[in-house]
Amino acid sequence: MRLSRFFLPILRETPKEAEIVSHRLMLRAGMIRQQSAGIYSWLPLGKIVLSKIEQIVREEQNRSGAIELLMPTIQSAELWRESGRYDAYGKEMLRIEDRHEREMLYGPTNEEMVTDIFRSAVRSYRDLPLNLYHIQWKFRDEVRPRFGVMRGREFLMKDAYSFDIDRERAREAYNRMFVAYLRTFDRLGLKAIPMRADTGPIGGDLSHEFIILASTGESAVFCSKDILDLPIPPDDVDFRGDLSPIVTAWTTPYAATDEMHDAAAFEALPEDKRVSARGIEVGHIFYFGTKYSGPMGANVAGPDGVEQPVHMGSYGIGVSRLMGAIIEASHDEAGIIWPESVAPFAVGLINLKTGDQKTDSVCDGLYERLTNAGVAVLFDDVDGRAGAKFATMDLIGLPWQLVVGPKGLERGEVELKRRATGERLTLSVDAAVNRLMAG
Amino acid sequence: MRLSRFFLPILRETPKEAEIVSHRLMLRAGMIRQQSAGIYSWLPLGKIVLSKIEQIVREEQNRSGAIELLMPTIQSAELWRESGRYDAYGKEMLRIEDRHEREMLYGPTNEEMVTDIFRSAVRSYRDLPLNLYHIQWKFRDEVRPRFGVMRGREFLMKDAYSFDIDRERAREAYNRMFVAYLRTFDRLGLKAIPMRADTGPIGGDLSHEFIILASTGESAVFCSKDILDLPIPPDDVDFRGDLSPIVTAWTTPYAATDEMHDAAAFEALPEDKRVSARGIEVGHIFYFGTKYSGPMGANVAGPDGVEQPVHMGSYGIGVSRLMGAIIEASHDEAGIIWPESVAPFAVGLINLKTGDQKTDSVCDGLYERLTNAGVAVLFDDVDGRAGAKFATMDLIGLPWQLVVGPKGLERGEVELKRRATGERLTLSVDAAVNRLMAG
Numbered sequence: 001m002r003l004s005r006f007f008l009p010i011l012r013e014t015p016k017e018a019e020i021v022s023h024r025l026m027l028r029a030g031m032i033r034q035q036s037a038g039i040y041s042w043l044p045l046g047k048i049v050l051s052k053i054e055q056i057v058r059e060e061q062n063r064s065g066a067i068e069l070l071m072p073t074i075q076s077a078e079l080w081r082e083s084g085r086y087d088a089y090g091k092e093m094l095r096i097e098d099r100h101e102r103e104m105l106y107g108p109t110n111e112e113m114v115t116d117i118f119r120s121a122v123r124s125y126r127d128l129p130l131n132l133y134h135i136q137w138k139f140r141d142e143v144r145p146r147f148g149v150m151r152g153r154e155f156l157m158k159d160a161y162s163f164d165i166d167r168e169r170a171r172e173a174y175n176r177m178f179v180a181y182l183r184t185f186d187r188l189g190l191k192a193i194p195m196r197a198d199t200g201p202i203g204g205d206l207s208h209e210f211i212i213l214a215s216t217g218e219s220a221v222f223c224s225k226d227i228l229d230l231p232i233p234p235d236d237v238d239f240r241g242d243l244s245p246i247v248t249a250w251t252t253p254y255a256a257t258d259e260m261h262d263a264a265a266f267e268a269l270p271e272d273k274r275v276s277a278r279g280i281e282v283g284h285i286f287y288f289g290t291k292y293s294g295p296m297g298a299n300v301a302g303p304d305g306v307e308q309p310v311h312m313g314s315y316g317i318g319v320s321r322l323m324g325a326i327i328e329a330s331h332d333e334a335g336i337i338w339p340e341s342v343a344p345f346a347v348g349l350i351n352l353k354t355g356d357q358k359t360d361s362v363c364d365g366l367y368e369r370l371t372n373a374g375v376a377v378l379f380d381d382v383d384g385r386a387g388a389k390f391a392t393m394d395l396i397g398l399p400w401q402l403v404v405g406p407k408g409l410e411r412g413e414v415e416l417k418r419r420a421t422g423e424r425l426t427l428s429v430d431a432a433v434n435r436l437m438a439g
Numbered sequence: 440m441r442l443s444r445f446f447l448p449i450l451r452e453t454p455k456e457a458e459i460v461s462h463r464l465m466l467r468a469g470m471i472r473q474q475s476a477g478i479y480s481w482l483p484l485g486k487i488v489l490s491k492i493e494q495i496v497r498e499e500q501n502r503s504g505a506i507e508l509l510m511p512t513i514q515s516a517e518l519w520r521e522s523g524r525y526d527a528y529g530k531e532m533l534r535i536e537d538r539h540e541r542e543m544l545y546g547p548t549n550e551e552m553v554t555d556i557f558r559s560a561v562r563s564y565r566d567l568p569l570n571l572y573h574i575q576w577k578f579r580d581e582v583r584p585r586f587g588v589m590r591g592r593e594f595l596m597k598d599a600y601s602f603d604i605d606r607e608r609a610r611e612a613y614n615r616m617f618v619a620y621l622r623t624f625d626r627l628g629l630k631a632i633p634m635r636a637d638t639g640p641i642g643g644d645l646s647h648e649f650i651i652l653a654s655t656g657e658s659a660v661f662c663s664k665d666i667l668d669l670p671i672p673p674d675d676v677d678f679r680g681d682l683s684p685i686v687t688a689w690t691t692p693y694a695a696t697d698e699m700h701d702a703a704a705f706e707a708l709p710e711d712k713r714v715s716a717r718g719i720e721v722g723h724i725f726y727f728g729t730k731y732s733g734p735m736g737a738n739v740a741g742p743d744g745v746e747q748p749v750h751m752g753s754y755g756i757g758v759s760r761l762m763g764a765i766i767e768a769s770h771d772e773a774g775i776i777w778p779e780s781v782a783p784f785a786v787g788l789i790n791l792k793t794g795d796q797k798t799d800s801v802c803d804g805l806y807e808r809l810t811n812a813g814v815a816v817l818f819d820d821v822d823g824r825a826g827a828k829f830a831t832m833d834l835i836g837l838p839w840q841l842v843v844g845p846k847g848l849e850r851g852e853v854e855l856k857r858r859a860t861g862e863r864l865t866l867s868v869d870a871a872v873n874r875l876m877a878g
Contacts, residue, residue, distance in 0.1 A: 007506050007569060009560035033556055035511055035518075036543065041556060042509040044571075050509065067446050070481040070489065072474055072593045073512060073576055074533075074545070079474075091538045094513075096545075099530045099580045104475065106513070106535075106545075117472055117480060121448035130446060132483075137512055137576070141538045154511045 001345070002367075003380045007044050009033075010392055020216055022327035023148030025336050029396045031323075038145025038153030045396060046323070048344040050156065053322050054135055056187050056341060057158045064180035064239045066131040066160050071113050073137055077103035079112040082296050092140045094153075106139035111292050111314055114161040118310065119298035125165040128300065128310070129173055133160030135319060149324045150218075150280075156320040162313045165302055167289065170311035174206065174287050175243040177315040179233050181210050181283050182250065186232040188322065189339025190329060192282060193227055195255045209257060210283035214328040217278030222266050223255035225273045280325045287313040336397030337420050340439075345378040347436055348393040352405030354383045362414075362429060363404050373437050394419065402432060440784065441806075442819045446483050448472075449831055459655055461766035462587030464775050468835045470762075477584025477592030484835060485762070487783040489595065492761050493574055495626050495780060496597045503619035503678050505570040505599050510552050512576055516542035518551040521735050531579045545578035550731050550753055553600040557749065558737035564604040567739065567749070568612055572599030574758060589657075589719070589763040599754040604741055606728065609750035613645065613726050614682040616754040618672050620649050620722050621689065625671040627761065628778025629768060631721060632666055634694045648696060649722035653767040656717030661705050662694035664712045696720075719764045726752040775836030776859050779878075784817040786875055787837040789829070791844030793822045801853075801868060802843050812876050833858065841871055 009030040017034075018024040026032045031046030042050050058068065074096070080086035086093075086105075094106040107113070114132055122130065135158045145153050162173035178194065185192035190212045197209040211221055230253075233246055254266055257279065266274060292298070293309035300310050318325075330337045340346070347370060351363040360381075367379045378398060380389050386405075393401045403415040414432050416425045427435065448469040456473075457463040465471045470485030481489050497507065513535070519525035525532075525544075533545040546552070553571055561569065574597045584592050601612035617633065624631035629651045636648040650660055669692075672685055693705055696718065705713060731737070732748040739749050757764075769776045779785065786809060790802040799820075806818045817837060819828050825844075832840050842854040853871050855864045866874065 005504060005506075007508070007560070007571060030560075033559065035552060035555075036513070036515045036541070039511045039513055041511060041552070043556070044506050044508050047507055047509045047573075065444060067444075067483050068486055069446070069483050070486045072478045072480060074475070074478055074578065074593055076475040076478075094535065094537065096533065096535050098533065099582065102475075113474060113480070116474075117482070120472065121446070121469075132446060134486075139513065143538065154513055 001378050003378060003382050006378070008396075009043065010395065018148060020147050020150070020328070021331060022150065022324040025327055025331060025395070026148055026324070029336060032149060038142055038151070040149060040152060040154070045344050049323055049338070049342050050320060052342045052344075053188060053326075054156070054158075054319050057184055057317055057319055058135065060180045060184040060187065061133050061158065061160060063183075063235070064131075064176045066133045066177075066180075068134060069117075069132055070134045070136060071107070071110050071117075073106055073139070074104050075107045075113055077105055079116055080105065083112050083115075083292055084295065085112070092142065094139045094141045107136075108138055108140045109314075109316075110134070110136075110159055111161065111312075112296070115292045115296045115298045115312070118163055119293075119296060122163070122300060122310075125300050125302050129162065129164050129169060131160055131162040131173060131176070133158060133315070147324070149320045152320065155318065158317040158319055160315040162315070164311045165300065165308075167311055170287055170289070170313055171206075172243070174285060174313050175247045176239050177285050177313070178208065178247050178250070179237060179239070179243050181285065181315075181317070182232055182246075183235070183237075184317065185210060185212065185282065187341055188326060189341055190282070190326065191228065193221070193223055193255050193279075194250055195221065195223070195257050196251070196260055197257065197284065198259055206287040208251075208285050209281050210285075211257065211279035212282055212325055212329055213277045214280050214325065215278055216328045217280045219279055219281075220258045220261075221256070221277055221279035222261055223275050223277075224253035224269055225275050227253040227255050228275065280328060281318075282322055282325050283315075283317045285313065285315045287311075331397070334391070335395035338397045338399060340399050343399050344396070345376040345398050347375060347377045347400045347402055348396070348398040349377050349379040350389050350393060350401060350403045351379070351381050352386050352389070352403065354381060356406050358409055359404055359406050362409060366402065366404065366414075366429065366433065369433055370436060375436055400436060402436065440817050442817060442821050445817070447835075448482065449834065457587060459586050459589070459767070460770060461589065461763040464766055464770060464834070465587055465763070468775060471588065477581055477590070479588060479591060479593070484783050488762055488777070488781050489759060491781045491783075492627060492765075493595070493597075493758050496623055496756055496758055497574065499619045499623040499626065500572050500597065500599060502622075502674070503570070503615045505572045505616075505619075507573060508556075508571055509573045509575060510546070510549050510556075512545055512578070513543050514546045514552055516544055518555055519544065522551050522554075522731050523734065524551070531581065533578045533580045546575075547577055547579045548753075548755075549573070549575075549598055550600065550751075551735070554731045554735045554737045554751070557602055558732075558735060561602070561739060561749075563740050564742060568601065568603050568608060570599055570601040570612060570615070572597060572754070587763055588759045591759065594757065595759040597756040597758055601752040601754070603750045604739065606750055609726055609728070609752055610645075611682070613724060613752050614686045615678050616724050616752070617647065617686050617689070618676060618678070618682050620724065620754075620756070621671055621685075622674070622676075623756065624649060624651065624721065626780055627765060628780055629721070629765065630667065632660070632662055632694050632718075633689055634660065634662070634696050635690070635699055636696065636723065637698055645726040647690075647724050648720050649724075650696065650718035651721055651764055651768055652716045653719050653764070654717055655767050656719045658718055658720075659697045659700075660695070660716055660718035661700050662714050662716075663692035663708055664714050666692040666694050667714065719767060720757075721761055721764050722754075722756045724752065724754040726750075770836070773830070774834035777836045777838060779838050782836070782838050784815040784837050786814060786816045786839045786841055787832040787835070788816050788818040789832060789840060789842045790818070790820050791825050791828070791842060793820060795845050797848055798843055798845050801848060805841065805843065805853075805868065805872065808872055809875060814875055839875060841875070
């Protein structure tokens with residue numbers, strides 16, 4: 001993409017309203033624009049990253065055997081009356097009356113609707129296990145939205161719902177999501193730690209939060225150093241096999257959020273194993289049995305022909321929140337440092353002297369070669385000062401910067417800079433292309 | 440995808456509430472489920488097709504130079520007061536009050552918000568032309584939603600907005616979208632005809648609807664036979680060149696909807712050129728100049744330094760509606776006939792005798808070979824009657840059916856059926872694989 005044809009409204013000044021670094025950087029880098037309190041537009045650079053995060057989440061859900069559908073944002077209050085949550089939910093639910101004065105709401109979550117879909121279609125244990133997920137916008141009318149996309153009102157969430165004949169099978173479904181989450185966050189460049197959690201308003205008796213460590217995290221977390229070194233399940237992990245050894249390995253070392261912290265157990269660890277840090281919740285999984293299927297009559301016949309309420313779990317990932325979390329975990333003074341898997345472009349190509357025939361021509365050639373080779377390039381082809389160009393590229397955090405100017409070209413050289421380390425290489429044009437095509 | 444692990448709730452009976460064929464077929468094929476009047480869940484089969492349509496629309500927007508962003512669904516009433524449309528819009532706008540009693544709404548369209556984004560960032564003609572689009576859910580509170588996804592309340596729309604320094608440049612932007620639309624609908628397997636249209640509540644003085652011909656179409660349309668044979672612009676059409684010859688070629692032959700019909704002009708055509716048919720609107724493009732930029736103060740400085748309101752156009756495609764339109768245009772008595780570009784799977788593999796060792800093993804092998812070769816297969820591996828299996832495959836309309844049973848296998852043969860024509864080939868297993876891998 002040529003910058004001259006892109007829409008990248010960089011802010012030179014730090015916006016006053018942003019309290020945390022990810023919010024500041026996303027505003028400055030022209031990734032988002034606030035439209036109302038807690039409601040954002042995703043500008044082109046932000047939209048690319050959002051889609052990349054979404055796609056990684058989707059691929060790992062699919063790999064685990066979950067099936068994608070898409071439920072609407074607007075729901076009927078009737079469904080929520082069946083579960084008893086319509087009155088219980090409180091002011092975070094955005095309630096709406098349509099032109100016929102029917103009570104509707106903007107879905108904050110989808111347990112009721114997916115249970116309704118399930119009960120309309122599934123009658124027998126033979127159709128199980130089933131895990132249905134969607135990636136859809138949700139609305140929670142937070143009394144004080146803040147921290148940018150970390151605690152917005154309109155946000156993108158992946159929510160999956162598992163259906164099984166009994167508690168034991170439901171536990172297997174839970175394990176599949178547990179493993180899928182480990183893989184998902186790892187692919188996003190994050191170190192996420194599952195921590196036993198309170199089940200809260202969704203209910204149930206088994207729940208884990210996935211927490212990433214970031215010094216700016218919202219809550220205190222405590223864990224054993226051992227958990228930080230566990231291997232991530234590989235991409236050919238057998239989701240139809242027994243995953244409990246993996247889950248056991250990841251749930252044995254001490255790990256707890258503030259709320260669930262057991263100081264005595266933590267202090268029983270050798271001192272050099274105690275990690276006390278700040279964390280950000282990026283995923284949450286629950287087993288809640290028949291809490292919704294019971295009152296909503298989502299029954300299936302078992303092998304004995306007897307109908308019984310189906311056992312359910314739900315599994316959320318805050319897709320839009322993840323963008324903020326990734327930035328909290330990966331930035332420096334100059335700006336964002338994107339993990340390669342979600343970087344909006346792999347390379348920022350900087351023309352230091354637009355209008356100079358040779359520089360323009362080398363840049364055009366580089367842009368074409370890299371683009372044709374499938375490397376995503378943002379090409380700064382705009383007339384401007386070198387300092388501002390470097391600052392913008394550092395701010396938006398692409399993994400590589402390829403800098404082309406007339407002085408280097410006199411020696412046949414261009415400069416390649418790795419954003420994460422600041423490492424610089426002076427290379428011939430061909431060597432730079434080869435280096436970038438190697439990934 | 441193995442059917443035993445998929446979620447495909449086929450309805451054996453024709454739903455009474457569905458008045459038109461696409462609605463009936465989408466319900467029967469387990470593609471959608473109504474959650475409230477005019478509000479649908481997209482079940483897994485429907486979600487796959489929806490994503491494929493969305494992706495083709497996106498690719499052609501990108502090819503034309505439009506830039507993707509994503510605006511939120513919930514908007515502030517304030518913005519709509521600036522344009523004067525908040526009071527004018529009427530009951531189709533879903534109006535919402537949040538917990539702080541602020542007036543909000545579920546966006547039915549985005550002229551105001553995108554103009555706000557533009558004015559916050561762009562000051563000079565040097566940043567033009569610019570075309571920003573998004574693919575986002577919209578809500579229009581239709582008094583009587585009907586025809587399934589063809590006239591739903593919550594629907595997915597691609598809306599693009601162009602910004603140019605003057606009327607002439609805005610016309611070039613209009614032409615780019617015109618050409619992108621021709622390509623988009625062609626790739627979706629549709630014959631779409633641009634017809635000069637009324638500008639209606641969006642305003643402006645230049646507008647075309649893109650109408651596809653379908654015997655079940657919502658309105659009468661009239662055109663010259665010549666327009667049906669015009670070539671579609673190729674994939675390397677130069678969007679930075681002069682597109683007016685293409686637009687002229689497509690706007691010269693007579694073509695008009697009922698509303699704009701000029702019977703005298705139509706009857707002046709030779710009788711064998713007169714096409715009188717039914718049509719479905721699938722896209723609509725507008726040039727409306729400074730209608731929003733004027734009142735909202737979206738000004739840019741021209742080459743002379745003088746500030747002036749930017750010239751705008753807007754360009755919509757009904758992404759979710761297109762699924763209904765494609766089915767209206769492509770089905771038979773037995774069910775849907777998907778164009779290959781949007782088919783949820785390329786092949787339906789039918790095991791006629793699950794449990795028979797040889798049949799199971801050949802089917803498993805075929806499934807693996809085709810899947811590894813990148814061919815999307817829905818594998819009916821479920822125990823069931825042959826007749827019901829055939830009926831389901833015909834209903835869901837995959838381009839190819841690959842039928843494997845013990846009798847054929849005795850002779851080393853499987854059967855390949857092309858859904859669109861009913862043509863059947865009896866082939867060896869290898870020959871069938873080769874045929875399917877050839878596309």
